[in-house]
Amino acid sequence: MSADNLSDQNVSGYDLAIIGAGAAGMGAAIEAAGAGLSVIVLDEQAEPGGQAHRAIGSRAADMRLIGADERDGLSLARAFSSCGAVHQPGTHVWQIEHDSSSGGFFVFAALGGRTKRIGAKRLLVATGAIERPVPIKGWTLPGVMTVGAAQIMLKTGGNVPDGRIVIAGNGPLTLLYATQLLKAGIRPAAILDTTPAGQVKRALRHVPGSLRGWRHVLQGLGFMRVIRAAGIPVIRGVSDIEATGRGQVAGVRYTTRRGSAELAADHVLLHEGVVPHTHITMALGADHVWHDGQASWRPAVNADGETTIAGLSVAGDCAGIGGWRIAECDGRLAGLNAAKALGRSANPRRLAELLDRRRPHAAIRPLLDAVYQPRQSLLAPADDVVVCRCEEKTAADIRAAIDAGCLGPNQVKSFIRCGMGPCQGRACLATLTTLIAAHRGLSPASVGHLRIRPPLKPITLGELASLSDEPAQQQD
Amino acid sequence: MFRKLPDAKARATVTVFVQGREVLVGHGDSAATAALLSGVTHTRTTPISGEARAPYCMMGTCFECLMVIDGVQSQQGCLVPVHEGMRIELQDGRADFMLDVQA
Secondary structure, three states: OOOOOOOOOEEEEEEEEEEOOOHHHHHHHHHHHHOOOOEEEEOOOOOOOOOOOOOHHHHHHHOOOOHHHHHHHHHHHHHHHOOOOEEEOOOEEEEEEEOOOOOOEEEEEEEOOEEEEEEEEEEEEOOOEEEOOOOOEOOOOOOEEEHHHHHHHHHHHOEEEOOOEEEEEOOHHHHHHHHHHHHOOOOOOEEEEOOOOOHHHHHHHHOOOOOOOHHHHHHHHHHHHHHHHOOOOEEOOOOEEEEEOOOOOOEEEEEEOOEEEEEEOOEEEEEOOEEEOOHHHHHOOOOEEEEOOOOEEEEOOOOOOEOOOOOEEEOOHHHOOOOHHHHHHHHHHHHHHHHHHOOOOOOHHHHHHHHHHHHHHHHOHHHHHHHOOOOHHHHOOOOOOEEEOOOOEEHHHHHHHHHOOOOOHHHHHHHHOOOOOOOOOOOOHHHHHHHHHHHHOOOHHHHOOOOOOOOOOOOOHHHHHOOOOOOOEOOO | OEEEOHHHHHOOOEEEEEOOEEEEEOOOOEHHHHHHHHOOOOOEEOOOOOOEEOOOOOOOOOOOOEEEEOOEEEEEHHHOEOOOOOEEEOEEOOOOHHHHHHO
16 A cells, blocks of 8 residues: 655655554554555564564575474564555654544654654554563673573674673573574573572462463473583572673672572673563553553553553553564454544454464463562662663662652652653663652552653754654645 | 674675774674674763663663764664664763764
């Protein structure tokens, strides 16, 4: 549907604008375009695929993809590329306006040094997940990265860390990445498992869905077998970690029931699960709820996936962590719902098919959530731990602000600039909420979250100036 | 800090310059990846304390990879795909407003 008109300064009148070309965004575009809607998909990355299928197209061109996950991801990306939706990669959304009179949206995005204003009747945010912040002492040292970051470097260019690699955490990526390194002939120095003692057993015994979760448990055991066979030390029951060094990471100090120990390290890769990337939905002022099971915020939605802002829907991990297969199903459902909202009839069999497809993945979610529950020291770090990386504010700074009278995240932000740096709270707002909650003896839900203000991404004056003030031109 | 696996190294045909040093990278690499491949220990120093920082998330959410790319400051290096001849420099402290104005 319509050629990609990059020369237009202002592009108007799409039925549906989708932010994010991951599994959910791709699924939504396929169904919405299939139902006859005009669809535009804006994405920051150069290729579709989100994070789960990062660079899947390029990788398929260079090498054979292995496993059902990769093959299915490639099929999805290919179906997306040919579905008729306009795809704009390398595009950074910095502002969204809700036109309350028409009910539509204007999305302001920067690409190639210019800005465009894109009008759409409906907006679907499918911005996926981000790594849960891991505020430990020394996490700002060069050489300390997320496991996801290292995985991205591996997927996008066959890049691997040099020297002694320590992987530390509790989440789906730690063992997976360790086995990917081993497959590439790289031996991590050690794996520090920060799963609280007894957490897995408790989860398996008490959480519904654990029977269906055996496949995931078996997959995890399979990874462990490979790791053990390679002789990589796996240290369990790690309750605290600290990255040490000056100017760059040199080691990692860790604590178990048996006491403290230290390992030399050139890279410390952290992973404590992922949380919804709610930046855009928070900036738009949609209501958000705190989810105890996943210890994170998510947009409040109705049965059709619509937020408290009419016309604004969410799908995929940004609405609640479920993994890419659920994200694809929910994206497809969102595409069909958008079509329905704009007067196209939905095929009830298609809806039922998608609900069936997502059911087994949803059934094991509570088990995974219970296994990956973050330890308390991450949610309320010790005084000397940096919480706001951008403004270099510690947990002690935040506690002092609370003691001085700041009741919530926005007051703390006004007082000490926590959350005012370039990342705008992406790396610290979760910790801010839980730290304030712990210090004040309240629930995270009642503490609330940071208000997010545009621009959502840095833009230059030149880019701002290139945006025309004139009304949007009609699209043929 | 990072290196390429052998088959990826064979496909690394794009030349970029990190702090003036020539580095061979692949088409799918970002400017931040190029910096990490070049051997620099950090990619910026913070405006607050001058502390050395390097990329943390590689997906556009941590903003640690703010670098000067082809003369333009405060670019998120992990979101900028490399091109032949790209100039990548560390960003020291706060972006210099006058630098952009004079460009």
